[in-house]
Amino acid sequence: MNDNQVLLIEDDELLGGALLQRLRLEGISTQWVQSCGQAVELFRRTRLRPAFLLADIRLPDGSGEDLYRRLIPHLASTTVVFATAYGDIAQAVRLVSAGANDYLTKPYDTDALVARIRSVIAAQPAGHHDAVLENPYALNDETHALAQELERLAASTLPVLLEGETGSGKDRAARYLHARSPYRDGPFVAVNCATLATDLVESLLFGHLKGAFSGASAAREGLFSQAAGGTLYLDEVAELTPRAQAALLGVLENGQYRPLGDSTARQTHCRVLASTCTDLQAAMAQGSFRADLFYRLAVARLATPPLRHRPGALPVLARAILAEQSATQASLSSEALQALQKYAWPGNVRELKNRIARAVVMADGALLQGSDLFPEQKLVDKPDLAATRLDAEQRAIQQAISESGGHMGQAARLLGISRTTLWKKLKTGRNESGAD
Known part of the structure; x- marks a missing residue:
């Protein structure tokens, strides 16, 4: 959470x-x-x-x-x-x-x-990350080549840049790269790069000693120290500010960093993975992302395809996610599976997980329907808005009149309207069935 x-x-x-x-x-x-x-x-x-x-x-x-x-x-x-x-x-x-x-x-x-x-x-469960034990692209033939590429990269120690749309599985691929790498016994430290857009970016990356600057009342470990022996995952790396890009480049070039207030440089002992949903080539052309940093991060590149480009994976993926999230043996109806196939999935796998999680909570039974997965579609076919609003108004008016013992002035005050407006609305309710 x-x-x-x-x-x-x-x-x-x-x-x-x-x-x-x-x-x-x-x-x-x-x-x-x-x-x-x-x-x-x-x-x-x-x-x-x-x-x-x-x-x-x-x-x-x-x-x-x-x-x-x-x-x-x-x-x-x-x-x-x-x-x-x-x-x-x-x-x-x-x-x-x-x-x-x-x-x-x-x-x-x-x-x-x-x-x-x-x-x-x-009532919220404790936050956790699911263990990634299986190759996320080994579900069907559509992504067989990608699954093989992920396996080869996992066994290496190369920096990898994961590229793809938001929610297309970059985070899960990064965790799989770590789980199957020589660094698997170390920590997996993930950071959303948007959170590094502060004046304390060097402290966040490298840590600091007590008293290193005003307000540093205690020593702090930086991300490179926390990831020692494991993997540092820079999520949405395009969000890095110019200052953060420069600080990160210095470490990647020489493999060393120095906590603020420390005169001794320390050696990095972690693998660096990064991800982006942005076209970094275009960002470099615009001058918003450093070319030298890009080539340090993109020693190897892996493109994660959007869910709409792998429709064959949808049924298997949806059932697997449902099994993870439901403790009540919930299942997907044939109509729900058809609804999944018809949808374009702009939010990709992350959206699929969110929709299934919400459907499990909100559905009336254990068999999930298309309307459980896409509840907002109920808003498309709106009822007669004028009649619905009039009905709601009349119920609220009658409740206020009842609560005020029939005193119209007090009822108007409860509703936050004038006595004249109250009488007009009462008259409208009696004489017009569909008016506002």
């Missing part, structure tokens, strides 16, 4: 800032973004896997339904809750029917929200 256990998607700076502060004061690791686009980019760059996601249903660049469609490929066991104003209840109901866990009506009880988040986090 990623350290960011809660993701807030809220464009209201006052509300978002207040929630962020409250959750962090409660000791709950939280990330906050303010748009659909920022949320999608955060998942792409950091492989975020939050336990709890709270999103406003109205954002500057899309609705709750827009957001859900874009994020569903990244969501596995995440609890998804939408926050909605009174007028958006119908959309919130549609989202829950399409697979979101719940919705809250603003203003909501923050204490109750915190308690709920704590219970969700407490």
Whole structure:
């Protein structure tokens, strides 16, 4: 599980800032973004896997339904809750029917929200990485040549650059390279290079001694030290800043590094693997990636194909993932297998894993259907929105009138509208079956 256990998607700076502060004061690791686009980019760059996601249903660049469609490929066991104003209840109901866990009506009880988040986090299993014992490309004939190439590279000590789309299996291939290499008995240390974009990149890579700089109250091991005797895996290496590229190049050129504050150079004792979903040749032409670093990392190159280019692997791969993630002997219906084959898989194997994990949690039975794997498709054939919204409004109005003992002024205050608006909505409900 990623350290960011809660993701807030809220464009209201006052509300978002207040929630962020409250959750962090409660000791709950939280990330906050303010748009659909920022949320999608955060998942792409950091492989975020939050336990709890709270999103406003109205954002500057899309609705709750827009957001859900874009994020569903990244969501596995995440609890998804939408926050909605009174007028958006119908959309919130549609989202829950399409697979979101719940919705809250603003203003909501923050204490109750915190308690709920704590219970969700407490129920999360401890994070782990599956042991990679089998060649991930040995599933079928489509990738037989790639499986053989992976075997040859695994037995070597060469640096390898894994190239391919996001989620196409680069991480699993890297772990297999380590597991079958001469470094197999050492640690496998993976780092997302986007997290190295700080002024402390040298400390993160090489470590530092106590007192090496202001704030260095204790010594710290760097990544090269942590990976000694094993493999250092630089995930999404194109995300390295120019400063980080220069620091890394120096180590790869001479095989030595020096922790900050230490006058003695240390020898590296690890294999370096790297991955990218970016065209590094184009990045070099644009000047955003160093050519000398590229040739150090790409002594050997391996291209991981997207899932849509190996459809023959889908049934076997899906069943294997399901077996890993389900403790209840869940299975895939023939209709679900057909739905898998028809889909283009923009998020590749990672999306397949996420969709299966979420389907196992949300499905009504042990036999998974296409609608369990692709719940967002329920949002395509929308019901009569005007009628749905009117019905939701009338239910809310009647509840407010009941709670206020029939006092219309108090009911209007509960709903956050004027008495005049309340009477108009009551009249609309009586006279027009499909009006807003």
